[in-house]
Amino acid sequence: MKTASYFRSYRLVPYVFILPFLVSFCAFYLYPLIGTTFMSFQKILPGQTHYIGLENYRRMFSPDFARALSVSFQYTVYTILLLIPVPAFLAVLLNSGIKRLNSLYRAAFFIPSLVSVVVAGTVFRLMFAASGRAVVNSMLALLGSKPVDWILGGAWQAMALMVLVAVWRWTGVNIVYFMSGLQAIPADLYEAAEIDGAGAGRRLFSITLPLLKPTIVFVTTISIFGGFSMFEESYIFWQGVSPNNVGLTMVGLIYQKGFQLGDLGIASSIGLVLMLIVFALALAQLELFGFFRREDR
């Protein structure tokens, strides 16, 4: 009798509800994090693992590391610059006008995120091939441009390709976030503004954008995480080996060191440093947006 009432008590129930999260957090985040921390101080070989102090951290800072950090950083900046205004604008458009037509467009924007990256990669590689007969280059030819060697051309072409794939893949997903943010804005605010004589532009800047701020903060945060953990967009073009490392990202570097070259120790140390960098950036961004400020101040 006593146990039954204990299980019905308010003290226990909350913990039961958050248990699934706690279990998955411990199994998939906390345990790997602790494991990685230990591994970052080890030299790991089959059957022989020993501690080597800070050696992995010392060897980690190479030109490759600098290159990867710069690629990941640039990629994150570009994707944030594109993947927030564009989907927000599209979401505003999709949230008005003819409903039925809009759901068609919504589906069309969302489909790319469901396509296998490997399949998309093959198609993108063929579209952006260096030959003058490839799709993109033949379109450029119509505009009077010479064929561009996209995949092997150099740093800016490579960055353009990766950002393009990201925009193609994630626009639809971000639209969903912004749509849900938009739908949470009460319609009477717009009505009141309209009665007060506010035009469409005024309503956008004075009602829609301020009230979308939580969504923008959220999307920016996940874009920072997403940008620094980017791997596939680069992998589909160069399979991990890009000329002059134009496509080498931080996670690509971890993959290269840990799996392709079998050095899990150094890969762990890079992973931890990457985590600290992303953590710091996300905190700075949230502070900038006033996320930690108390509402009542």
Place this chain on the structure above:
Amino acid sequence: MKKLSAVVLVLALIPGAMVFAQAQTPLSLWTFQEVHLKYYQSMAEKWNAEHPSQQIDLKGEVFPYDDMHNKLLVSLQSGSGAPDISDIEVSKFANYLQGDIQLASLNDLIDPEKKQFVQSRLALYQKDGKYYGLDFHVGAEVMYYNNEICKAAGVDIDKIKTWSDYIKAGQQVVAKTGKPMTTIEVTEHWSYYPLLNMAGSDVIDANNKVILDSDTNIKVLKFLYDMIYKYKIAVPTPGGFHHSEGYYGFMNDGGAASIWMPMWYMGRFTDYMADLKGKMAVRPMPLFDGSPEVYGIKSKFTSAGMGGTGTAVVKTSKNLALAKQFLFYCKGTKAGTVEIWKQLGFDPLRWDVWGDKAMKEPNKFTDFFQNGTAIFDVLLKVKDGFNTTNVGGNYPAIIDSVKHNVMFQALSDRSKTPEQALKDAAADLRK
């Protein structure tokens, strides 16, 4: 009554059938090549027919190249989940020879017949005198000519013996047809590595020291540079490397007059460049004869054994002895190596089968190439001229660096001279 006896009979047979099924020993196998698995499966059927008391139930799985090597490395490091037998590509093999080696030594099977094998190809997978892997093929470097283009340009491919002959022929092809003589990889190592090997050099020495920036290596890279920019007989490979969709399309349309790649590249022609059927011819590589075009490099080597897949047995396998025997049956016996040629079109590891009658029987490879049934005569000509290759120590990282730094910087965007590119890469690797 009849019904009853039938039921009894069936019931009586079930345990027998079960015993028979249990007698099949399961062997798991990982590979990164669909065609390899098909080969192993056909060999497992043969094995079961020949060994009624030692039946095998081969459970093969094909993974993408990177996935398979990563999975295997992690499962060997963590000590669980590895298969009984696995393919390991040669440029990755050194990763698996670190620490306490988790692969089984194959010496007891190889040693008695060691002399019949091309030695340099056995040595690839050995450490401290123990063999841990067995390859499919020699991977002899050969020249594939598009003889249609060569003939149109008035070039007799049988007269090309040295690199200076090759350059002259190339200039003739360019002048007469407007097509490049060849393509040179700028994001992989298959154009450069065989040539430096044939020039008598390597990227790593026998003590695993980095010698990527050796004098000979610099000269060979300069020679590749000259072919593109000085003699103008070569172009950087469309798509960057000879396994790209871009290259297959280019070559299939008669884009270039020749390409040097290992023997196993034949399958890429039959599968991806089908329009070249009947136009391609296989010939020995041009030689380094000390001429000024090759910066005075003179070498006795007539070919190079390139690439490869060392199949290994994992030490913790529950059926270690059987797994080893089956592996040797597939890749080490005379009958097995003949099958490798017939089914896969690879030049087998045992040179004692190269002259065998079975090698002249028509198959899809002999049909594809001009004078295809004489392909192994080309190999017999170069048989004694293989240089060794060292693939130990830091080899995977060195090849990576050649792929994404050296080739591209020296030959494509020309941000560095060949010498600078090699020196910078070597300095970075020595850290």
